[in-house]
Amino acid sequence: MSAGASPEIAVPLAARDRLLTDERADRLRSASARITLVLILIALFLGGWELLKWVTDSPRTTLPHFHEVVNYLFSVNSQGDRVWLDTGRNLRLTFIEALTGLAVAIVAGFAAGTLMALSRWTGRGIMPFVIGAQTVPIVAIAPALVIWLGTGWETKALIAGFLAFFPIAVSTARGIGDVSQDSLDLMASYGASRTEVFFKLRLPSALPYVFTGLEVAAAFSVIGAIVAELPVGSQDGIGVVILTSQQYFSLQPESLFAAIGGACVLGGAMVGMVRIIQIVVLRGHRAQELS
Amino acid sequence: MTTPESSAEVVSLGTNTAISFDAVRKEFGSGVNATLAIESVDLEIREREFVSLIGPSGCGKSTLLRLAADLIEPSGGTVVVNGKSPRQARLDRDYGFIFQAPTLFDWRTVWKNVALPLEIMKISGMSREKKDEEIERLLGMVGLDGFERHHPYQLSGGMQQRVSLARALVFQPSILLMDEPFGALDEITRDRMNLELHRIWAETNTTILFVTHSIPEAVLLSGRVVVMTARPGRVQEIIPIDLPYPRTTEVEESTRYYELVTQVRESLGQAMAGGL
Numbered sequence: 001m002s003a004g005a006s007p008e009i010a011v012p013l014a015a016r017d018r019l020l021t022d023e024r025a026d027r028l029r030s031a032s033a034r035i036t037l038v039l040i041l042i043a044l045f046l047g048g049w050e051l052l053k054w055v056t057d058s059p060r061t062t063l064p065h066f067h068e069v070v071n072y073l074f075s076v077n078s079q080g081d082r083v084w085l086d087t088g089r090n091l092r093l094t095f096i097e098a099l100t101g102l103a104v105a106i107v108a109g110f111a112a113g114t115l116m117a118l119s120r121w122t123g124r125g126i127m128p129f130v131i132g133a134q135t136v137p138i139v140a141i142a143p144a145l146v147i148w149l150g151t152g153w154e155t156k157a158l159i160a161g162f163l164a165f166f167p168i169a170v171s172t173a174r175g176i177g178d179v180s181q182d183s184l185d186l187m188a189s190y191g192a193s194r195t196e197v198f199f200k201l202r203l204p205s206a207l208p209y210v211f212t213g214l215e216v217a218a219a220f221s222v223i224g225a226i227v228a229e230l231p232v233g234s235q236d237g238i239g240v241v242i243l244t245s246q247q248y249f250s251l252q253p254e255s256l257f258a259a260i261g262g263a264c265v266l267g268g269a270m271v272g273m274v275r276i277i278q279i280v281v282l283r284g285h286r287a288q289e290l291s
Numbered sequence: 292m293t294t295p296e297s298s299a300e301v302v303s304l305g306t307n308t309a310i311s312f313d314a315v316r317k318e319f320g321s322g323v324n325a326t327l328a329i330e331s332v333d334l335e336i337r338e339r340e341f342v343s344l345i346g347p348s349g350c351g352k353s354t355l356l357r358l359a360a361d362l363i364e365p366s367g368g369t370v371v372v373n374g375k376s377p378r379q380a381r382l383d384r385d386y387g388f389i390f391q392a393p394t395l396f397d398w399r400t401v402w403k404n405v406a407l408p409l410e411i412m413k414i415s416g417m418s419r420e421k422k423d424e425e426i427e428r429l430l431g432m433v434g435l436d437g438f439e440r441h442h443p444y445q446l447s448g449g450m451q452q453r454v455s456l457a458r459a460l461v462f463q464p465s466i467l468l469m470d471e472p473f474g475a476l477d478e479i480t481r482d483r484m485n486l487e488l489h490r491i492w493a494e495t496n497t498t499i500l501f502v503t504h505s506i507p508e509a510v511l512l513s514g515r516v517v518v519m520t521a522r523p524g525r526v527q528e529i530i531p532i533d534l535p536y537p538r539t540t541e542v543e544e545s546t547r548y549y550e551l552v553t554q555v556r557e558s559l560g561q562a563m564a565g566g567l
Binding site: 180182183185186187188189190191192196200201204205207282284285 | 357360361362381382384386387388390392394396397398399400407408410411412442
């Protein structure tokens with residue numbers, strides 16, 4: 001433990017300041033270490049890609065060079081658009097679908113999770129539906145939903161939200177319910193109301209759990225949006241680009257890899273966004289829960 | 292019942308009864324799984340008194356404390372706190388409860404942890420400045436000035452328990468209910484905290500009901516030590532502690548102190564033999 005663990009009443013002021021500076025330096029060091037690690041992983045990935053191509057002696061129609069994919073992104077497609085601009089436009093739509101879905105899932109999942117944790121009977125009523133939401137094979141019912149609700153972006157947002165709902169509901173239920181009896185007794189000794197117990201104890205102590213679920217949900221929302229775009233009838237979105245690229249793979253193999261790369265960036269961006277919000281919101285929480 | 296021989300005390304006790312247990316019985320569970328935790332407990336604690344409860348594990352010391360705090364309800368008999376039902380006393384914020392674990396909220400700073408009871412209780416006639424002053428004064432009293440903006444996990448166990456003490460004192464309750472508050476601390480820190488607690492008790496007008504496992508601690512701090520029998524818990528003996536005040540390290544080294552420690556130990560031995 002830190003120097004604060006000494007049984008002395010007060011750590012000298014200078015020592016305490018040094019402690020805080022050390023903490024700050026540690027955080028900076030770990031951040032730069034993480035960036036270095038990411039760069040190394042990217043380098044390894046690219047090296048592996050090219051090595052695989054060289055070892056298997058794959059032709060361009062099976063596995064193009066990485067630089068060919070990058071070149072393709074800067075070329076002009078049959079509609080006269082820059083490919084990266086077109087990909088970006090499609091990604092934007094998928095992003096909006098995923099984000100809307102995630103927002104809906106946050107509201108619904110948080111409400112369901114809270115009810116499950118706090119109300120025995122309502123909780124038992126909801127539980128089968130939450131489990132049901134998880135076991136329904138979304139890939140199987142997505143086409144049906146598109147037929148019923150149309151091919152608009154709202155349908156895809158709904159499917160994205162459906163997938164993101166479960167991790168949020170479960171982690172919220174876990175967090176809201178996981179409060180020590182002593183803490184509850186303490187609040188009772190102050191004559192705190194249920195609302196006060198919720199806002200001053202349960203909610204803040206649940207936040208680290210909620211964010212863990214939120215991170216999974218962010219990734220799921222992108223998966224949900226892409227899967228929802230796959231059924232025939234959709235016009236736009238990165239899922240559609242992936243599907244068409246696959247059909248024309250032998251002619252333009254770079255296209256599929258560019259689309260897959262775009263989808264990965266989107267997933268990463270969604271999770272990263274949640275992480276940043278988490279770091280801001282959980283500033284005061286225990287340091288290890290942030291890492 | 293043994294009457295407190297408080298004549299030797301320099302500290303004057305109030306004339307009113309702070310907490311009284313009258314034929315109190317508490318059973319946990321029901322049917323075949325029921326366990327009788329305490330039975331026919333009669334005990335009166337006067338205002339301003341420092342009383343320790345000591346006894347073998349599972350003798351219901353904590354149960355008595357929780358009954359007084361209205362965290363649980365008795366199966367029989369009556370508990371009266373400040374002339375009221377425990378529930379009314381709880382709603383009137385008559386007591387502060389201190390747990391064995393500091394039970395601080397990690398997401399709050401030391402300052403905000405101490406401020407928590409004030410946020411919940413709408414204390415009339417206490418301005419914001421007055422509240423801030425009071426928090427500052429208490430943090431000073433428990434030796435934590437300079438740590439206002441730290442979070443609990445940045446503090447040692449002893450410091451965390453000090454925060455919890457300041458938090459219990461901030462709304463100026465007339466009674467402190469303490470459930471083995473220093474049980475998890477090392478010997479040195481514990482000794483120090485004991486003397487500090489005693490000083491705080493002498494400085495304020497607080498009645499303290501103190502549950503402990505430690506005989507020396509009970510003798511050093513209390514006006515009376517209540518020895519309880521093994522389950523079901525009953526009052527075995529009430530031993531008045533006629534040591535001079537203030538209780539300092541010198542008192543801890545006196546012959547009388549050792550005699551009293553021996554007396555409590557022997558009584559405890561009988562209590563355990565009776566329980567087995």
